[in-house]
Amino acid sequence: MVAALSVSNLSVSAGRDAPLLNQLSFDLAAGERVGLIGASGCGKSLTAAALCGLLRPPLQLLEGTVQLDSREVLALPPTEWRNIRGRQIFQIFQSPGTALSPARRIGPQLTETARIARVVDEQTITKALEKVSLDQEVLKLFPYQLSGGMKQRVLIAMALILRPRILIADEPTTGLDVLTEREILAAINDMVDETGAALLFISHDLRAVREVANRTLVMQDGQLVEDTHVSDLDNSNAPAAKSLAEAAMKLGSTC
Numbered sequence: 001m002v003a004a005l006s007v008s009n010l011s012v013s014a015g016r017d018a019p020l021l022n023q024l025s026f027d028l029a030a031g032e033r034v035g036l037i038g039a040s041g042c043g044k045s046l047t048a049a050a051l052c053g054l055l056r057p058p059l060q061l062l063e064g065t066v067q068l069d070s071r072e073v074l075a076l077p078p079t080e081w082r083n084i085r086g087r088q089i090f091q092i093f094q095s096p097g098t099a100l101s102p103a104r105r106i107g108p109q110l111t112e113t114a115r116i117a118r119v120v121d122e123q124t125i126t127k128a129l130e131k132v133s134l135d136q137e138v139l140k141l142f143p144y145q146l147s148g149g150m151k152q153r154v155l156i157a158m159a160l161i162l163r164p165r166i167l168i169a170d171e172p173t174t175g176l177d178v179l180t181e182r183e184i185l186a187a188i189n190d191m192v193d194e195t196g197a198a199l200l201f202i203s204h205d206l207r208a209v210r211e212v213a214n215r216t217l218v219m220q221d222g223q224l225v226e227d228t229h230v231s232d233l234d235n236s237n238a239p240a241a242k243s244l245a246e247a248a249m250k251l252g253s254t255c
């Protein structure tokens with residue numbers, strides 16, 4: 001089967017010292033849900049940036065390939081990337097505010113998303129908001145009038161409209177309260193169910209990864225050190241996997 005995303009020997013540096021990403025290789029099948037987990041600073045967000053064609057100086061590609069549906073995309077010029085980001089690969093971030101235009105109401109922003117997605121059904125935006133449990137009133141509001149959880153829901157609604165092949169969620173619930181976290185994770189699960197997108201869910205928190213992913217990649221110092229079923233992580237010999245499993249266990253016992 002052709003992978004929806006295929007990463008091979010991806011290495012990135014900031015122009016000095018050791019590479020920040022070192023020979024990453026992994027595939028995502030269509031509809032697969034994969035966690036990318038590792039300690040802060042190990043290179044998770046950098047991986048997401050590379051996969052979305054967002055490496056900017058001083059970051060530079062040392063080697064590697066990234067294929068979306070068998071098409072090599074890493075070396076494409078920024079103009080081409082504009083057609084890929086959104087419909088083929090869509091990213092939601094820890095700070096959803098940065099992905100929304102601060103000076104525009106949510107309505108026009110979702111209309112623009114629908115235009116990019118070339119949807120013709122006029123109910124698409126209404127339905128997407130319903131799916132993420134947002135009131136239609138939100139269309140009249142500016143991003144600053146929304147809570148962090150609501151902004152994250154708007155981004156998930158955008159993903160529902162765009163129906164990307166790959167959804168990258170980079171720490172989407174970090175900083176949210178536990179209840180909101182649960183709801184956002186459920187909304188991401190529903191979005192992936194409905195669209196059949198492959199999910200790369202990035203987190204330093206194994207508990208969150210367990211809610212959405214079944215396979216997990218573990219990263220340490222810019223390298224992938226484990227690729228395993230999430231339930232087998234506790235038995236992993238990789239130090240990074242062990243410490244993340246222990247941290248999750250401690251948090252679990254204090255919650």
Ligand SMILES: Nc1ncnc2c1ncn2[C@@H]1O[C@H](COP(=O)(O)OP(=O)(O)O)[C@@H](O)[C@H]1O
Nearest residue numbers: 014020039040041042043044045046047058059
């Ligand atoms: N634009 C940049 N320029 C130089 N170094 C960077 C840049 N972005 C990230 N890094 C470095 O790359 C490493 C990985 O960062 P990041 O991918 O953000 O980690 P995380 O796993 O917490 O998401 C860190 O050492 C960080 O300082």
Ligand SMILES: [Mg+2]
Nearest residue numbers: 044045046171
């Ligand atoms: Mg990060």
